Amino acid sequence: xxxxxxxxPDGARVGSVRPSPNHGERLGPGRPDxxxxxxxxxxxxxxxxxxxxxxxxxxxxxxxxxxxxxxxxLVPEARRAWHAGRSFWAGDTDLNSSSIGIEIVxxxxxxxxxxxxxxxxxxxxxxxxxxxxRHGIAPERVLAHSDIAPGRKQDPGERFxxxxxxxxxxxxxxxxxxxxxxxxxxxxxxAAQAGLARLGxxxxxxxxEDAASRTVVASFQRRYRPARVDGVVDAATGDTLARLLALxxxxxxxxxxxxx
Numbered sequence: 312x313x314x315x316x317x318x319x320p321d322g323a324r325v326g327s328v329r330p331s332p333n334h335g336e337r338l339g340p341g342r343p344d345x346x347x348x349x350x351x352x353x354x355x356x357x358x359x360x361x362x363x364x365x366x367x368x369x370x371x372x373x374x375x376x377x378x379x380x381x382x383x384x385l386v387p388e389a390r391r392a393w394h395a396g397r398s399f400w401a402g403d404t405d406l407n408s409s410s411i412g413i414e415i416v417x418x419x420x421x422x423x424x425x426x427x428x429x430x431x432x433x434x435x436x437x438x439x440x441x442x443x444x445r446h447g448i449a450p451e452r453v454l455a456h457s458d459i460a461p462g463r464k465q466d467p468g469e470r471f472x473x474x475x476x477x478x479x480x481x482x483x484x485x486x487x488x489x490x491x492x493x494x495x496x497x498x499x500x501x502a503a504q505a506g507l508a509r510l511g512x513x514x515x516x517x518x519x520e521d522a523a524s525r526t527v528v529a530s531f532q533r534r535y536r537p538a539r540v541d542g543v544v545d546a547a548t549g550d551t552l553a554r555l556l557a558l559x560x561x562x563x564x565x566x567x568x569x570x571x
Contacts, residue, residue, distance in 0.1 A: 315330035315331055315332040315364070316330060317330055318330060318387050320384050321384065321387060321388045321445075322438070322441045322442065322445065323441070324382050324434070324437050324438045324441050325374075325382050325383070325384045326381045326382050326383065327381070327383050327384075328383070328384050328385075329360060329364060329375075329383050329384070329385055330364070330385065330386075331363055331364040331371040331385040331386055331392075332364070332366050333363070333364075333365075333366065333368065333369060333370060333371035333386070333392070333393050334371055334386045334387075334390040334391055334392050334393065335390065335391045335393075336390070336391060337389070337390065337391040337408045337409075338391065338405060338408040339405065339408050339409065340409075341408075342446065343388065343409060343410050343411045343446055343448070344409055344410075344446070344447075344448055344449075344452055345400070345403075345406065345409050345410035345411075345448060345452040345453075345454055346410060346411050346413065346439060346442055346443065346448055346452065346453045346454065347394065347395055347406060347410045347411070347412050347413070347454050347455070347456055347459065348413050348415065348435075348439075348453070348454070348455055348456065348466075348467050348471070349372065349394060349412065349413065349414045349415065349456045349464075349466045349467060350414070350415050350416075350417035350418075350419045350466040350467040350468060350471070351375070351414050351415065351416050351417060351418075351419070352417070352418065352419035352420070352421060352422075352466060353418065353419075354418060354422065355416070356375065356377045356378065356416035359375065359414065359416060360375055360383065360385070363375065363385055363414065364385060369393060370393050370394065370396075371385055371386050371392045371393045371394060372385060372386065372392050372394040372412040372413065372414040373385065373386045373387075373388055373392050373394075373411045373412050373413065374411075374412070374413045374414065374438060375413075375414045375415075375416065376413060376414070376415050376416065376431055376434050376435050376438060377416050377431070378416050378417075378428050378430075378431050379428075379430055379431070380428075380430035380431050380433060380434035381434070382434055382438055388411055388442075388446075391407050391408050392407065392411075392412050393407055394407065394410075394412030394414070394456075395407045395410060395412065395456070395459060395460070396460060396463070396464075397460060397463065398459040398460045399459060399460075399512075399513035400454060400458065400459045400511045400512075400513075401510075401511035406454075406459050410454070411442055411446070413435065413438065413439070415427065415431065415435060415467055415471075416431070417467065417468070419465070419466055419467075419468060420465055420468060424468050424469070424470050425470075426470055427470070427471060427472060432472055432475055432476075435476070436475065436476055436479045436481060439453070439476065439481040440479065440480060440481060443480075443481065450477075450480075450481070450482055450483050451483055451510075451511075451559055453476075453481055453482035453483070454511075455467055455471075455530075455533070455534050457530045457533050457534065458511070458512065458530060458531075458534065461512065461513070461526045461527045461529070461530035462526040462527075462529075462530070465533065468533065469532075469533045469534075469537035469540055470537070471534075473534060473535075474486075483555065483558060483559060484535070485535070485551060485554045485555050485558055487535060487536040487537070487538065487547065487551050488536065488546070488547040488548075488550040488551045488554075489547055490536075490538040490539050490545075490547050497518040497519075498518070499544055499549055500517075500518050500519065500520050500524065500544050501516055501517070501518035502549075503528065503544040503548070503549055503552055504516045504517065504518070504524060504527075506552050506553070506556050507527055507528070507531060507552065509556065509560075510555070510556070510559065512527050512530070512531065513527065514527040520542075520543070520544065524542070525541075525542025525543070526542060527542075528542045528543070528544055528548065529541065529542040531548070531552065532548060535551050535552070535555060536548050536551045
């Protein structure tokens, strides 16, 4: 038992409330304008929920979606849950204040990165659609934990079905280009870095394929081109990024082609 105060669920998709004490006041404007998806990265859902509700953990989230599709709410949406940690997106360095966090029960990379059951994915879609509609969150503000904390976090991982979510109106997605292609030159790397920064990633435009650049490129690949997550701006990565920019900003404002 945590002693956390009970509260009414925020949406009709919630099956039960398990109050966590780990939350505070939202800072800034207060109303969330982003949605961040995670995997729990623990052996099972019970262990994850216990940790998220433990005052000693210092972590929490708004929702947990179990493998069977059950939805638990741990923190009221009006409150600042502690799920994002050290993060950055489009100039925002306090994603805890500006977002709603959903933890999806999955062992993650430490447990072999298992797939996500259909019932669980369907529940995630329904929950996300409900949250997006109630808060008016834009598709480009549906984020992976790995998007906002490259290198530090990998979740929800390269097996997460972003295509299914996007087809249901949750987030952005383009079909990934075929894997492979030439090694990039400086111009291609700089163009990719500029495109990633425009999307919201925290990356400097240097033209250098150094460790910092590879870390962010790998986070992009993990979500949008998961066949090979190596941080290299190859032709497939550049093409996928260019089409995503065109989807996000329109073909006339997508910027120059990104060619390796």
